[in-house]
Every structure is written in C-alpha cells, then in structure tokens.
Amino acid sequence: MKHLGALGKYFWKYRVRLGAGILFVALSNYFNVLSPQLMRFIVNYVDQSLTLTGSSHLTETRGYDVLVKKMVEWITQFGSIAQVVLVASIIILIMALLRGFFMFLMRQTIIVMSRHIEYDQKNEVYTQYQRLDSLFFKNHTTGDLMNRIAEDVSRVRIFTGPAIMYIVNLVTVIVLSVFFMVQSSLELTIYVLIPLPVLAVIIYIVNSNIHKKSERIQAALSDLTTNAQESYSGIRVIKSFVQENAMFRFFAINSEQYRKNAIALARVEAIYFPSIQLLIGISTLFTIMIGGLYYIHHEHNITLGTIVEFIVYVNMLTFPVSAIGLTASMVQRAAASQKRLNEFLDIVPEIKNETGATPVALDGTIAFNDVNFTYPDTGIRALQQFDLKIKKGEKIAITGKTGSGKTTIAQLLLRMYDANDGSIVMHDRNIRDMDVFALREQISYVPQDVFLFSDTVENNIRFGKPGATREEVVAAAEIAGVAGEINGFEKGYDTLIGERGVTLSGGQKQRISIARALIKESALVIFDDSLSAVDAKTEKEIMGRLNAYLSGKTAIIITHRVFSLLSFDRIIVLDEGRIAEQGSHEALMKIPDGFYARLYQRQQMGLGTEETV
Numbered sequence: 001m002k003h004l005g006a007l008g009k010y011f012w013k014y015r016v017r018l019g020a021g022i023l024f025v026a027l028s029n030y031f032n033v034l035s036p037q038l039m040r041f042i043v044n045y046v047d048q049s050l051t052l053t054g055s056s057h058l059t060e061t062r063g064y065d066v067l068v069k070k071m072v073e074w075i076t077q078f079g080s081i082a083q084v085v086l087v088a089s090i091i092i093l094i095m096a097l098l099r100g101f102f103m104f105l106m107r108q109t110i111i112v113m114s115r116h117i118e119y120d121q122k123n124e125v126y127t128q129y130q131r132l133d134s135l136f137f138k139n140h141t142t143g144d145l146m147n148r149i150a151e152d153v154s155r156v157r158i159f160t161g162p163a164i165m166y167i168v169n170l171v172t173v174i175v176l177s178v179f180f181m182v183q184s185s186l187e188l189t190i191y192v193l194i195p196l197p198v199l200a201v202i203i204y205i206v207n208s209n210i211h212k213k214s215e216r217i218q219a220a221l222s223d224l225t226t227n228a229q230e231s232y233s234g235i236r237v238i239k240s241f242v243q244e245n246a247m248f249r250f251f252a253i254n255s256e257q258y259r260k261n262a263i264a265l266a267r268v269e270a271i272y273f274p275s276i277q278l279l280i281g282i283s284t285l286f287t288i289m290i291g292g293l294y295y296i297h298h299e300h301n302i303t304l305g306t307i308v309e310f311i312v313y314v315n316m317l318t319f320p321v322s323a324i325g326l327t328a329s330m331v332q333r334a335a336a337s338q339k340r341l342n343e344f345l346d347i348v349p350e351i352k353n354e355t356g357a358t359p360v361a362l363d364g365t366i367a368f369n370d371v372n373f374t375y376p377d378t379g380i381r382a383l384q385q386f387d388l389k390i391k392k393g394e395k396i397a398i399t400g401k402t403g404s405g406k407t408t409i410a411q412l413l414l415r416m417y418d419a420n421d422g423s424i425v426m427h428d429r430n431i432r433d434m435d436v437f438a439l440r441e442q443i444s445y446v447p448q449d450v451f452l453f454s455d456t457v458e459n460n461i462r463f464g465k466p467g468a469t470r471e472e473v474v475a476a477a478e479i480a481g482v483a484g485e486i487n488g489f490e491k492g493y494d495t496l497i498g499e500r501g502v503t504l505s506g507g508q509k510q511r512i513s514i515a516r517a518l519i520k521e522s523a524l525v526i527f528d529d530s531l532s533a534v535d536a537k538t539e540k541e542i543m544g545r546l547n548a549y550l551s552g553k554t555a556i557i558i559t560h561r562v563f564s565l566l567s568f569d570r571i572i573v574l575d576e577g578r579i580a581e582q583g584s585h586e587a588l589m590k591i592p593d594g595f596y597a598r599l600y601q602r603q604q605m606g607l608g609t610e611e612t613v
C-alpha cells in the first residue's frame with residue numbers, strides 16, 4: 001500500500017477534480033438515501049389512510065432527513081391520497097434524476113482525473129526510458145519494458161479512477177444509509193446488518209481466489225501471445241525447417257494451459273454471484289421477518305413503511321459491499337504495479353551527465369589513454385590497456401577477430417558505457433566532462449545492428465538531422481550508394497519500410513542506415529561493420545564516394561573485409577581488447593605471419609574473413 005504514496009503528487013496536482021469528485025459522490029448518495037424515506041412515508045400514508053377513518057393522518061417523521069421532513073410537510077397539504085402518492089412519487093423520480101446527474105459529474109471528475117494521471121505517468125515512464133542507458137536495456141526484455149508502460153500504468157489507473165470511486169462511494173453509502181437506518185430503528189438496523197460483514201469477508205476471500213486465477217490466466221495468455229508472435233515473425237525459419245507441426249504442438253500445450261485456467265476461473269465466478277445474492281436475500285429476509293414481527297406486536301414503532309424503507313436500504317448497500325473484494329484486489333494490483341514503477345523510476349543512469357558543461361564543437365581528435373573496460377553484466381574484459389591517438393581528419397580502420405573489442409570502442413566513444421580506467425579525450429576534453437547528448441549529437445554513427453523505423457525512407461534518413469531538406473536526404477542517399485534503388489521504388493523516398501511497407505534487403509537497410517548517419521555532417525564518423533551485407537564491388541564504390549565526403553573528417557571504420565582498407569591512413573588490428581598490429585597496409589603486410597597479412601592473402605584468394613584464419 002505504501003507504494004501508492006507515490007501517487008500523492010498527482011492527487012495534489014488534480015486536487016480540484018478529486019475534491020469535486022468526492023463531493024459529487026456524496027451528493028449523489030445523499031439523494032439516493034432520501035428516496036427510501038419517502039417510500040416509507042408513502043407506504044405509511046396509504047396504510048393509515050386505509051385503516052384510519054377520517055382525515056386524521058399520522059405524519060410520523062422520526063428519522064427523516066431535514067429535507068424529507070420539509071417535503072413531507074408540503075406533500076401532506078394535498079388533500080387526496082392519490083395526489084399525495086403522485087407528488088411523492090414525482091419527488092422520488094426527481095431524486096433519482098439528481099442522483100444520476102451527480103453520478104455523471106462524479107465520473108466526469110474522478111475518471112477524467114485518472115486519465116490525466118495515466119497520461120502523466122506514461123510520459124514519466126517514457127522519459128525515464130529515454131534517460132536510461134544501455135545496461136538497463138540489456139537487462140530487461142522488450143516484453144517487460146512494454147508491460148511497464150502499458151499494463152502497470154493501466155493497473156494504477158484502475159486504482160486512481162474506479163477504485164477511488166468505489167471506495168468513496170462505499171464509505172458515503174454506508175455512513176449515510178446506516179445513519180438514517182439507526183435514526184429509523186436501531187434494533188432492525190442491527191439485525192439487517194449482521195449478514196453484511198460475513199458477505200464482505202466471503203467476497204474478499206473469493207475475490208483473492210479470482211485474483212490469483214486471473215493472474216495465472218494472464219501469464220498463460222502472455223505465453224500464448226509470445227508463442228503466436230514468434231511463430232509469425234519466424235515463419236520463414238519455421239517453414240524452411242519444416243517445423244510447423246512442432247510449433248503447433250507447442251502452441252496447443254500453451255493453449256491447453258490457458259483453457260484450464262480460464263475454466264477454473266469460470267467455476268469460481270459461477271459460485272461467486274449466486275453467493276452474493278444468497279446473502280443479500282438473507283438480509284432482506286431478516287428485514288421482513290424481524291420487522292414483520294415487531295410490526296405485528298407493535299414493538300419499537302416499526303411500521304409497514306419502515307420495513308419497505310429497510311428493504312430499499314439493504315439493496316442500496318448490496319453493490320458497494322459486494323464491490324469491496326473487487327476494490328481490494330484493484331488496490332492490491334495497483335500497489336504491486338506502482339511498486340514496479342517506483343523501482344523503475346528510481347533507477348539512476350550509470351552514465352553521469354554533465355548537463356551544465358560548456359559545449360565544445362568537436363574537431364575530430366581522439367585519444368584513448370590506457371583504457372580498460374569490462375562489461376558489468378557479463379564480466380567480459382573487452383578492452384585492456386587500450387591506447388590509441390587519432391589525429392583530426394585521420395581515417396582509421398579497425399579489424400580483428402570477432403569478439404576482439406571493436407564495437408566496444410564505438411560504444412565507449414558514444415558513452416553508451418564509461419571506461420573503468422584510463423580516459424578518452426576528444427578535442428582536449430575528457431568525454432566524461434561533456435554533456436552526453438551534445439557529444440552524441442556530434443558523432444555520425446552507423447551501428448552494427450541496423451534498425452529502421454516503420455516509416456518512409458525519407459523520414460528514416462532525416463532521423464539523423466531533423467529538419468533536413470529533401471535535397472539533403474537525396475545527397476546522403478547518394479553517398480551511401482542507395483539512391484538508385486530508392487528511385488526504383490514505386491513511391492521513391494515516400495516508400496514505407498518495415499512491417500507495413502516494403503521489405504528491404506540487408507544491404508539496402510545498411511545503406512539507408514549509413515545515409516541516416518551521413519546526413520548529420522559530423523566531424524567524427526564511425527561505421528561499425530556497416531557494409532557487411534553489400535558485395536565487395538558496391539562496397540568499393542561507396543568507399544570511393546565516401547573518400548570525398550570524409551575529407552577533413554575523422555573516420556573510424558570497423559570492418560572484417562580488409563581488401564577495402566587500402567586507402568586508410570592507419571589500420572588497427574585488435575586481439576582480445578589490445579592492439580595487436582597497427583600501421584599502414586604496406587607496413588602490416590610486411591609483418592611475417594601477421595594477422596593482417598594472412599587475412600589479406602586469404603581474402604584475396606576469396607577464402608573468407610578472419611574467422612577462418
């Protein structure tokens with residue numbers, strides 16, 4: 001429960017709506033509890049009119065609300081029974097309308113407030129996602145992340161909206177109706193209310209059971225959905241390995257699990273509602289039996305009207321009391337979700353950002369000074385005593401075996417992670433002392449894993465420089481060597497890509513991703529194995545165009561294909577996080593039995609990349 005305390009700031013923000021909502025709930029229930037009193041009046045009035053002779057009506061007003069007392073005084077001025085009954089009935093109708101009107105206002109305030117809170121919370125969660133660093137995302141699955149913003153926030157909304165409404169409703173109905181019941185007859189009140197706590201406890205227990213079963217259904221459903229999702233996205237693999245039957249069996253097992261849980265829930269629910277009806281029926285029976293006996297024996301001033309009044313009160317209490325269990329489980333779920341949200345919102349990104357740092361326009365000089373880096377989650381030492389100085393405008397190629405630490409260099413330059421020891425200096429400033437966003441903005445980075453958004457080709461390229469013109473987009477696509485293919489699409493740059501649009505080849509995706517980085521025009525360009533999916537000829541052509549684009553810029557090109565590395569100022573060969581060889585192509589070729597020389601020869605002979613060396 002204490003976790004829900006975090007919502008205090010929102011309740012305070014929307015205090016006017018909340019306050020008005022509570023007032024409307026109270027008003028709606030106030031008009032609700034007045035009608036049983038008027039019903040008592042009508043029944044007593046008719047009863048007495050029929051049993052007493054003459055016009056000596058007993059207008060007993062014990063336990064009436066002030067407003068009802070006034071109305072009764074006014075109604076009794078009408079002469080005939082019919083007129084009195086008619087006017088009283090019209091007033092009951094007006095009360096019902098007023099009740100409905102205030103219920104409408106209650107929903108308009110409390111439910112609207114809950115939607116505002118939901119909106120604010122979603123934004124807060126999303127902002128935190130954007131703030132967190134790579135390590136967080138590595139440790140959490142997409143499903144888990146999606147759940148926070150969808151499931152958890154909506155469970156909290158069910159608390160801030162419906163649950164709050166039910167709680168306020170329950171309290172006001174109980175307080176008001178019990179108050180007037182006691183005013184009318186204390187004895188009858190006690191008898192009538194006896195079954196209600198039992199009802200509340202039973203409902204609570206059954207509801208917890210329902211809650212547990214629903215959670216199980218939810219988990220089974222999530223397995224089923226993941227299963228179905230993977231079957232769709234992996235359909236090509238499934239079909240090519242002829243695994244349709246195996247996948248179906250897997251699906252059938254999940255489906256069976258879901259069916260069993262759903263039936264178990266239906267069974268509990270089938271007992272739930274009749275039990276509620278039974279207990280309410282017992283309360284009504286008590287009212288009639290005990291009230292009837294009092295009436296027959298003329299005890300405790302019970303009239304026929306009082307019995308009718310109590311029956312209406314009991315029914316009025318039914319819904320709020322039976323909603324106790326439901327409300328309690330709504331609160332429990334919301335507390336669990338808010339706990340998860342609080343833990344998530346409290347995470348401080350590992351990368352400390354110097355937001356106030358004076359901005360530097362990077363010139364492209366880089367120095368790695370004895371950098372050591374170990375991935376915190378796996379403990380893998382990716383860079384060791386790594387020392388590398390890169391001059392402004394220098395073109396560096398980095399190669400080496402898979403897992404030798406090439407990508408890690410790019411990750412550290414972008415401050416996706418911070419080095420454990422040593423320093424990385426750019427433009428004479430330790431990158432730890434820079435604003436991380438300003439730093440990333442000045443680097444054109446093409447990651448190894450291409451990710452394109454489900455949007456147009458143009459927007460995907462423009463992502464690198466929001467506000468770029470169509471001409472700039474086209475120019476970037478030309479340098480990346482993908483303009484010809486884009487022009488070949490029916491809708492050109494307006495072609496939708498991704499799930500809803502055309503399926504691009506791996507090489508096309510890579511080159512669009514390159515264009516997206518090149519449009520930025522930064523002083524530092526990093527390519528991480530960005531041309532692995534294009535053929536050697538296209539790669540050479542792109543490299544040729546890139547030479548002009550990169551003039552004056554510093555470039556770090558990570559690659560496994562060394563035959564395209566000829567025009568680089570320096571080639572670095574990494575091995576287990578250290579520099580194993582470095583120098584120009586000619587110098588490296590002279591190293592006897594050197595990694596680079598062997599790799600080059602193999603690739604010249606068309607024998608593959610370094611994995612086979």
Ligand SMILES: Nc1ncnc2c1ncn2[C@@H]1O[C@H](COP(=O)(O)OP(=O)(O)OP(=O)(O)O)[C@@H](O)[C@H]1O
Nearest residue numbers: 375377378380382401402403404405406407408409
């Ligand atoms: N995000 C990560 N979390 C934990 N360990 C990682 C992470 N990224 C890489 N590693 C590990 O760090 C080592 C260096 O990886 P890195 O990606 O830098 O190699 P690479 O030379 O770029 O490899 P490749 O040529 O296959 O891309 C590897 O052993 C890898 O398993």
